Amino acid sequence: MNDPMILAQSLDAGNPILNISVFIAFIVVTMYFVTRAGKTTKEAGDFYTGGGQFSGTQNGLAIAGDYLSAASFLGIVGAIALNGYDGFLYSIGFFVAWLAALLLVAEPMRNVGRFTMADVLSFRLKQKPVRVAASITTLFVSLFYLIAQMAGAGSLVSVLLDIHDFFWQALVVGVVGIIMVLYVIIGGMKGTTYVQMIKAVLLVAGIVVMTALVFVAVRGGMGELLERAVGMHADSEYLSEQGYAAGELLEPGLQYGGTLVDDLAFISLGMSLVLGVCGLPHVLMRFYTVPTAQAARKSVTWAIILIGSFYLMTLVLGYGAAALVGPDAIQDAPGGANAAAPLLALELAGPIFMAVIAAVAFATVLAVVAGLAIAASASVAHDIYHAVIRNGESTEAEQVRVSRITVVVIGVAAIILGILAMEQNVAFLVSLAFAIAASANVPTILYSLYWKRFNTTGAVASMYTGLISALVLIFFSPSVSGSPTAMIPDADWAWFPMTSPGIVSIPLGFLAGIVGTYLGKPDNLRALQAEMEVRSMTGVGVEAPVDH
Template sequence: MQTHLLAAADAPAQGAGNPILNIAVFAVFIIVTLFVVTRAGKTTSEASDFYTGGATFNGTQNGLAIAGDYLSAASFLGIVGSIALNGYDGFLYSIGFFVAWLVALLLVAEPLRNVGRFTMADVLSFRLKQKPVRVAAAFGTLFVSLFYLIAQMAGAGSLVSVLLNLHTFSSQAICVAIVGVIMIIYVLVGGMKGTTYVQMIKAVLLIAGVAIMAVLVFVKLRGGGLFDSAIEMHAASSTLAEKGYAAEAIMQPGLKYGGTLTKQIDFISLGLALVLGTAGLPHVLMRFYTVPTAKEARKSVTWAIVLIGAFYLMTLILGYAAAAFVGPDRILAAPGGANSAAPLLAFELGGSIFMALISAVAFATVLAVVAGLAITASASIAHDVYDAVLRDGQSSEAEQVRVSRITVVVLGIVSIILGILAMTQNVAFLVSLAFAIAASANLPTILYSLYWKRFNTTGAVASIYTGLISCLLLIFFSPAVSGAPSAMFPNADWSIFPLSSPGIVSIPLGFLAGIIGTFIGKPDNFDELQAEMEVRSLTGVGVEAPVDH
């Protein structure tokens, strides 16, 4: 076993299979999913079809789609790579992403479905002043979606670069741009219906693919020795030896988030963002509006928890298998670094064809997630800003859909540019920044709106803007952006905030600002709407009735 593992460590990083075969499999996946999107897009005639698929999906279908929306490139590429390099500390991403669903299920899933229609801002502004709250909520939605999109673009660039053995910055940047263009086409053609079907297909393929990889790992090991093999490969790693890591550290906490007080606080900050962030993610919350009833919303979350939980358990096997069969040196030398661990493991387990299939599934994962994100951001701009604020609710549905599609194009271009800058970052970490923004800007306002009667417009606006601005500033001045070899700008240094994850500071600020703003601001005096919101959130009575004030 050890001889085989050391041979794998010495194998060239460019062992990425047949590039022509990889591209052929990719093309088949893209053509098939575009066909599905086009067919579904023919029934997209109204704004409700574009935003929520007409609320025609049942709980099981929506549970699959939620899993497809949530299990992103960060979940597959980023976590497998993080576990392969950091062991126990890498698996903490899986734990955080999964436990967060309990918060979403218990606190927001059913009330949100009962109160809203299209977007998160429908809930936040239900009993408050419409315009200031909707504008603030739109900013929160945009920045969460943008950071999430950056992670998916970076993951896609890493994936295609590994498959085609592209090591130059320009060639990887072209890969990111192509993914962005395809994403724009998906959304413009299919809307939410097409995107939901793609997410359902992708969820089945991804979970099945990961399960097959896990079985192949045990077949290759003949039943045992996975952790011992991972330790052997870490012991043989020249890259880790230079950093002074002990081989056994892959089995112990603290390899990435240990050693110094700053790193330990950074870990707590990351955990807060992951656990609280899901309940504030606009693209996940929007999925609750694609089912007809609150009962189906609960059912969809239950299905999502089962599927997502099974997936994250298997990431532990794949992460340590990547450490054992591919090795840290080969992973770090490949295009995309840590993000290349999963496709390189697939190559070791099943050769070129299997690697191409798994990578195509991962690519479909990226496309499905970015399409869902783009729809969420575009719906927020068209429905919350254009219709409710700029046109006072008088715009036609055709106008809203047109504004949505323009937003998709603009957002796609911006995410391509920022995704190119972030290609060296682990995509699981990049997604954690989106979670931090969601937990800081969106979650406090959602919880206060649903459960605090005294909460008012001043508190909502203060909470969203304080959480959002503080989080963005701390990210900008963190080692994730400058001052570190893996930063977006590695040759510059303006990092004055020591933590990579800002949640431990920005999340409490968002909650605190909501409280202070509520006590400083004047009551909104929407007592009837407050009573109606309480009844609707708890019982679902009057769900279909629009709110006008």
């Protein structure tokens, strides 16, 4: 068994210069690729989608890089280490969501859209109201996702350098935000895609090595690993203070306590995770970076292989952290639950291995925030500035300039909010972004693709209802106030009992789309509706622009 004080001392014995050197080396190498890509980024299509020139395999790697975020590596490993079975729900939910994305939206989205999610939603509807609503939902989903990545970066570097001071943790978040802005401004989607491909290979390779080392360290299989994890939980002062009994690590209910509200909260989180991917703007944009619908399918297949393998291995790493590091050492480290993965790397193979794994995790943060920033900036420039403010008459150079300005603004907002959320588990923060995406975007996407009667009123009602209800319930939930782990722990205005709003806000989004469609006037755009149906199902006419 590991004493938290001994582990803390070994952490202090790590070499901060080595850790920072590995970080800088990665940034230099990736910035080289970003700069080279930036020289060919001249038109809006280059900036938003890399000119649609990536192969299915390349895009599959990039999708995996985009999706396997700090929440996946840092947050899930920490959640499993502290909460066992309940933490594994994040792994299952994030993975199963890709099956829904593959079956329901991947190919139709690629066939109908060009740059953004709003291209699909407004294809057969009135352009301006739908594009504005889609842009607003895109910004909120991207911002919540960015907050999680920024918080993950702060936690990661805090562990590496043993930083407990709030000022230095905040400074780290600020540096991550600045590097993210530079990646996007210089390289656009091409540069970001190369970074994500590199990061996906490094991350999966690092996880494979860590998984093998865990089994070597416990000198047994999965059964031995689970026994040791349960034993560490039984001796944990932190978990005993929370009122958890020995053995609950392997049972549902360690995090969700068995009451009706707890059971509904568990279901709510599962709904958000499974449906959320179909509405994530930065993931949906990835389907436009390939030249054909066949390549889009191939890219999702590759992504599922990589993502599925990764999430299965997070189970081993989570229980490995519980068994070899222990809940008390994890909870006492800077960053709390988010420190489980780097502390496990330190325990398995020492400071050098920890520095390499942490650099990969840091790469994870940088790649994901760059992809999110592109999705948000493209939505503002293409959907609001070009389509609404300039009535489709802006030049591509103007759109790229507006996108770059938007990236800077988003970066500043993400830095500020990321600093406020540094103590939160990043997997949980990402689940909130999934809940907003599932509530605000998924109903409208599915109705637009598969319901002929759906109209503009239904689309606008669905998006705003899903978005507002999710935001309101999150604001009045224990995740923001009213609990020791809340973003604002000293305040209490929580009246909604669940941390995830999906069980309420997702049905409201679907219901609002139905009510709005039947109450609103038909759009009388039958020719566009027929064209969208043909495009989405067959891919015929994909390259032709749409003129309302």
